[in-house]
Amino acid sequence: MSYGDIFEVWFDGANGGDGWYGGANETRRIEKTYYDWPETYKLIRMLQPDCVIWGDNANRADLRWVGTEAGYVGETNWSTMPSEGQADYAMLHYGVEDGDVWCPGETNTSIRPGWFYHETENAHVKSLSKLMDTYYKSVGRNSTLLLNFPVAPNGRIHPVDSLRGIAFKNMIDEVFKENLADKARISRKGLTTTISFRRPTNFNRFVAEEDIALGQRVKKFTLEALVDGEWLPLTDELAEDGDGLTTIGHRRIICFPTVKASKLRFTIVDTKAEPVIKKIGLYLAPNLTADIPNSGEKRSSGLHIFFSSPTQMLMDWDSEQTVTGFRYLPPQDGTSGTITHYTLWGATNWRDWKKLASGEFSNIVNNPIWQNLTFPAAKVRMLKFDADRLADGERMGYDDIEVVTGE
Numbered sequence: 001m002s003y004g005d006i007f008e009v010w011f012d013g014a015n016g017g018d019g020w021y022g023g024a025n026e027t028r029r030i031e032k033t034y035y036d037w038p039e040t041y042k043l044i045r046m047l048q049p050d051c052v053i054w055g056d057n058a059n060r061a062d063l064r065w066v067g068t069e070a071g072y073v074g075e076t077n078w079s080t081m082p083s084e085g086q087a088d089y090a091m092l093h094y095g096v097e098d099g100d101v102w103c104p105g106e107t108n109t110s111i112r113p114g115w116f117y118h119e120t121e122n123a124h125v126k127s128l129s130k131l132m133d134t135y136y137k138s139v140g141r142n143s144t145l146l147l148n149f150p151v152a153p154n155g156r157i158h159p160v161d162s163l164r165g166i167a168f169k170n171m172i173d174e175v176f177k178e179n180l181a182d183k184a185r186i187s188r189k190g191l192t193t194t195i196s197f198r199r200p201t202n203f204n205r206f207v208a209e210e211d212i213a214l215g216q217r218v219k220k221f222t223l224e225a226l227v228d229g230e231w232l233p234l235t236d237e238l239a240e241d242g243d244g245l246t247t248i249g250h251r252r253i254i255c256f257p258t259v260k261a262s263k264l265r266f267t268i269v270d271t272k273a274e275p276v277i278k279k280i281g282l283y284l285a286p287n288l289t290a291d292i293p294n295s296g297e298k299r300s301s302g303l304h305i306f307f308s309s310p311t312q313m314l315m316d317w318d319s320e321q322t323v324t325g326f327r328y329l330p331p332q333d334g335t336s337g338t339i340t341h342y343t344l345w346g347a348t349n350w351r352d353w354k355k356l357a358s359g360e361f362s363n364i365v366n367n368p369i370w371q372n373l374t375f376p377a378a379k380v381r382m383l384k385f386d387a388d389r390l391a392d393g394e395r396m397g398y399d400d401i402e403v404v405t406g407e
Contacts, residue, residue: 005048005050005051006048006051007051007052008051008052008053008054008063009044009048009051009052009053009054010054010055011035011053011054011055011061012055041053054106056087056092060081060083060101060103061103062103063103063104063105063106063144064081064087064092064103064104064105064106065092065105065106065108066092066093066105066106066107066108066143067089067090067092067093067350068093068304068316069108069109069110069306070109070304070305070306070314070316071107071109071133071134071137071138071145071304072107072134072137072138072141072304072318073093073094073105073107073137073138073141073142073143074093074094074095074141075141075236075239075240075246075247076094076095076246076247077094077095077105077141077142077143077247077249078094078095078096078097078099078142078216078247078249079095079102079103079104079105079142079212079216079249079250080095080096080097080098080099080100080101080102080103080216081095081096081099081101081103082096082099082100082101083099083100083101089349089350092105093105097219097272104142104143104144104249104250105142105143105144106143106144106145106146107134107137107138107139107143107144107145107146108145108146108148109134109145109146109147109148109306110147110148110149110150110306111125111126111131111147111148111149111150111161111164111165112124112125112126112148112150112161113305113306113307113313114150114306114307114310115148115150115307116150117150117151117152117153117158118395119335120331120335120336120337120395120397122158122160125158125160125161125164126164127164128164128167128168128171128288129288131147131164131168131171132168132171132172132175132288133238134147135168135172136238136253136255137238139251139253140251140252140253140254140255141247141249141252141253142216142247142248142249142250142251142252147165147168149161149162149165171288174285174286175205175283175285175286176205176207176281176283178283178284179281179282179283180197180201180203180281180282180283180284181195181280181281181282183197184196184197184198184201184282186280191267191268191269191271191275192265192266192267192268193265193266193267193277193280194263194264194265194266195263195264195265195266195280195282196262196263197261197262197263199262200227200260200261200262201260201261201262201282202258202259202260202284203258203259203261203264203282203283203284204255204256204257204258204259204283204284204285205253205254205255205256205281205282205283205284205285206223206234206253206254206256206264206266206280206281206282206283207251207252207253207254207279207280207281207282207283208221208248208251208252208266208277208279208280208281209248209250209251209252209277209278209279209280210248210249210250210275210276210277210278211276211277211278212249212250214276215272215273216247216248216249216272217271217272217273217274217275217276218247218248218268218270218271218272218275218277219246219247219270219271219272220244220245220246220247220268220269220270221245221246221248221266221267221268221269222244222245222265222266222267222269223235223245223254223256223264223265223266223267224264224265224267225259225261225263225264225265226261226262226263226264226265227259227260227261227262231265232259232261234254234256234259234264235254235256236254236255236256237255237256237257238255240317240318240319248277255285258284264282266280303315303316303317303403304316304317305401310394310395310396311386311387311388311390311394311395311396312384312385312386312387312396313384313385313387313396313398313401314382314383314384314385315382315383315384315385315401315403316381316382316383317381317382319381320348320379320380320381321379321380321381321403321405322377322378322379322380322405322406323346323356323377323378323380323383323403323404323405324374324375324376324377324378324404324405324406325372325373325374325375325403325404326344326356326357326372326373326383326385326401326402326403326404327370327371327372327373327401327402327403327404328342328361328370328371328373328385328398328401329368329369329370329371329398329399329400329401330361330364330368330371330397330398330399331368331397331398331399332368332399335393335397336390336391336392336393336395336397337387337390337391337392337393337395337396337397337398338364338365338368338390338391338392338397339361339364339387339389339390339391339396339397339398340360340361340364340365340389340390340391341359341360341361341387341388341389342357342358342359342360342361342385342386342387342388343355343357343358343385343386343388344356344357344358344373344375344383344384344385344386345383345384345385345386346378346380346382346383346384347380347381347382347383347384348379348380348381348382349381349382350382353384354378356373356375356378356383357373357375358388364391365391374404383403385401
């Protein structure tokens with residue numbers, strides 16, 4: 001084969017579905033044995049021995065899907081998986097502490113709501129603030145990040161996407177260009193590392209990296225800052241599971257509000273083996289303007305939005321929510337895709353969906369204003385919004401959405 005070196009090959013869990021197969025519009029299901037994975041992997045290893053294989057770990061790939069395409073992985077994230085059995089969501093999202101196969105997570109998401117280019121999404125390219133949030137919740141949680149850039153009909157990446165990507169890269173460089181720990185005195189006693197400054201210093205990001213060639217060893221750690229003579233605990237403001245500071249791996253980034261401290265204390269409190277930390281760092285990241293919804297109203301905190309098909313929007317949170325309502329604002333610029341008939345589903349996992357609401361948005365074409373759905377309070381971690389019928393076009397369109405949370 002003359003492709004040259006291939007870095008990575010994806011197997012995206014294809015098992016059939018509804019669509020056109022050999023000229024017939026029908027539903028097909030593919031048996032797990034259809035692809036003959038052992039022989040497929042053997043062929044890849046022969047033709048591209050340095051290539052890594054990505055998948056849902058059902059066949060023990062080199063990299064694993066993290067259970068969502070919203071751009072984040074679990075705060076606790078082990079790079080190991082079991083060699084036997086079927087992987088479930090928790091295993092994919094958090095890894096398995098005592099797994100016997102090295103299979104780190106690769107967080108995949110798109111710079112747009114969907115994976116392919118649609119002109120109606122030009123106004124929905126992810127903001128710099130959202131992209132940095134994605135970086136901290138993927139690369140900053142012992143994962144790699146695969147960010148999709150859809151190709152426009154002219155064969156190029158749309159300027160909005162490319163400029164946002166450049167800004168994203170520049171912001172990462174800006175945040176981590178100066179390690180404040182390099183100007184401080186570092187002392188170690190047992191499993192505690194103390195960074196001492198000559199004078200109180202501002203910082204808001206902490207980075208730690210294990211020597212991953214020796215495995216992933218740290219289970220839990222604490223951070224404290226000495227502020228005006230008092231040791232104050234620092235926690236990750238992006239954390240969602242409430243379990244404290246867990247796992248480090250190849251890189252862990254902890255984000256917290258800016259503090260002005262004379263010392264920082266990093267203590268490893270639980271390990272699988274003797275920890276080997278090859279790098280620590282302290283940084284002062286610039287403030288970024290938070291995302292502002294088109295409507296000027298506040299979005300639900302921690303909500304991630306992406307598309308699974310042209311007529312289905314998926315939403316999920318970092319943690320379980322109580323939802324009581326949903327609001328939909330159709331396209332305001334005259335583009336197609338206005339939803340006239342809908343079904344809204346909720347779930348606490350990706351399998352057991354419960355219908356929350358369904359019906360028709362009456363007169364929405366002539367009066368394209370906010371549409372409000374209310375329903376009995378439901379505990380969910382993800383929502384599925386189906387466009388059962390569109391006024392025109394083949395892809396659902398929206399100018400904004402909002403989820404109402406709270407009891």
